[in-house]
Amino acid sequence: MLKINGARLWDSLMEMAKIGATPEGGVSRVAVSEEDRLGRDLLRSWATPLVEDFHIDEVGNMFFVRHGQQPESPVILTGSHLDTQIHGGRFDGAFGVMAGLEVLRTLAEEDIRLPYGIGLVAWTNEEEACYCPAMGSAVFVGKQNLQSALDCVGLNGKVFGEELKKIGYLGRPLELNISAYLEAHIEQGPVLENEKIQIGVVSGAQGQIAMNAEIVGEAGHSGTVPMRLRKDALVCAIDVINACRDLVVEEGKGVFTVGAFKLEPNSRTTIPDKISFGIDLRHPNADSLQNLQNLINKKIKVKAAEHCCQERIEVLFHKEPVVFTDSCVESVQSASDQLKCSSLVMPSGAFHDACLLASQVPTGMIFVPSQKGVSHNPTEYSSQEQLEKGANVLLHALLNLAEKGVPLS
Numbered sequence: 045m046l047k048i049n050g051a052r053l054w055d056s057l058m059e060m061a062k063i064g065a066t067p068e069g070g071v072s073r074v075a076v077s078e079e080d081r082l083g084r085d086l087l088r089s090w091a092t093p094l095v096e097d098f099h100i101d102e103v104g105n106m107f108f109v110r111h112g113q114q115p116e117s118p119v120i121l122t123g124s125h126l127d128t129q130i131h132g133g134r135f136d137g138a139f140g141v142m143a144g145l146e147v148l149r150t151l152a153e154e155d156i157r158l159p160y161g162i163g164l165v166a167w168t169n170e171e172e173a174c175y176c177p178a179m180g181s182a183v184f185v186g187k188q189n190l191q192s193a194l195d196c197v198g199l200n201g202k203v204f205g206e207e208l209k210k211i212g213y214l215g216r217p218l219e220l221n222i223s224a225y226l227e228a229h230i231e232q233g234p235v236l237e238n239e240k241i242q243i244g245v246v247s248g249a250q251g252q253i254a255m256n257a258e259i260v261g262e263a264g265h266s267g268t269v270p271m272r273l274r275k276d277a278l279v280c281a282i283d284v285i286n287a288c289r290d291l292v293v294e295e296g297k298g299v300f301t302v303g304a305f306k307l308e309p310n311s312r313t314t315i316p317d318k319i320s321f322g323i324d325l326r327h328p329n330a331d332s333l334q335n336l337q338n339l340i341n342k343k344i345k346v347k348a349a350e351h352c353c354q355e356r357i358e359v360l361f362h363k364e365p366v367v368f369t370d371s372c373v374e375s376v377q378s379a380s381d382q383l384k385c386s387s388l389v390m391p392s393g394a395f396h397d398a399c400l401l402a403s404q405v406p407t408g409m410i411f412v413p414s415q416k417g418v419s420h421n422p423t424e425y426s427s428q429e430q431l432e433k434g435a436n437v438l439l440h441a442l443l444n445l446a447e448k449g450v451p452l453s
């Protein structure tokens with residue numbers, strides 16, 4: 045059975061991780077920085093000898109295409125991103141790019157020509173560590189305007205398009221007939237490790253609703269206002285948060301987080317009169333996500349009334365869940381079975397380039413376990429063996445798609 049070279053995959057990842065390496069063992073390779081340029085140059089030196097076409101598009105996405113049996117054969121694309129968080133790790137993004145590179149190396153070594161071309165892509169600025177929002181794949185699928193991306197001013201005060209040009213990766217419009225997209229990625233969560241499963245067959249990505257909530261009560265002296273006469277905004281907020289959490293736990297598939305919290309006036313001897321907190325609600329199913337949001341809104345209103353407080357809720361954004369294409373999910377599942385890997389069908393908790401590609405082409409994803417679920421952190425880790433399995437599943441999922449043809453739904 046055809047296999048990628050696991051040691052070479054690991055060596056390439058470690059070589060790439062030297063660019064922007066931090067003392068804690070992580071990587072800081074922020075989009076359009078000097079480190080990004082060096083990472084791109086390294087990838088280019090490895091990938092161009094394996095392909096017939098190399099292209100940089102107008103937002104700096106890099107495409108390496110190994111032709112199929114005909115030069116004009118449509119292309120099945122794989123890849124991920126090389127940019128990292130400021131205090132990022134060695135595997136987020138880089139794994140998907142290096143796994144795709146290994147596929148190209150393997151096809152070249154074995155001199156395999158498929159009915160489809162196989163393309164490797166490195167998307168620009170997935171992490172939005174400096175320039176927000178993320179733009180490479182968003183511009184590519186037409187979800188973001190090119191000019192607004194190029195004009196984007198980063199946290200460092202620099203203009204994205206100017207920096208992209210400076211590092212030599214401002215390219216030209218691309219015309220590529222893409223039939224499908226598969227992305228390998230570390231899970232960035234604890235599920236696979238916890239369940240001792242080797243491969244995540246990703247079914248899509250959770251939808252997300254971000255909300256700000258505010259509870260307003262009445263300030264008062266902590267010694268003089270009797271308990272029964274208080275309008276304590278903090279006590280109300282705690283009750284609200286627990287009740288909302290219970291709703292989501294009971295529902296079973298969603299996740300609910302209050303990760304930001306502000307207490308006013310924040311004085312030991314004053315009954316708090318204003319609490320603001322940020323809610324992040326996610327669910328893989330669109331109707332269930334909406335339903336949970338409605339229940340949460342209702343719960344906040346009811347609890348606020350019980351505590352004689354006022355409430356305000358503001359929805360910051362609502363991202364619909366992404367459902368990956370059956371043919372792509374099946375190709376990953378079959379590849380995992382062919383390689384005798386244990387697997388779990390799961391939604392992605394985080395957002396990836398694949399979630400944007402899914403709006404345009406049949407798309408799927410492969411997860412490998414992340415140690416302790418840690419990511420966006422220097423200690424992010426997956427073993428050589430885990431990554432090798434993931435890259436082999438990618439190889440065979442691509443072969444499955446290329447051999448069967450890809451239905452466009």
Ligand SMILES: [Zn+2]
Pocket residue numbers: 125136137170229396
């Ligand atoms: Zn990533």
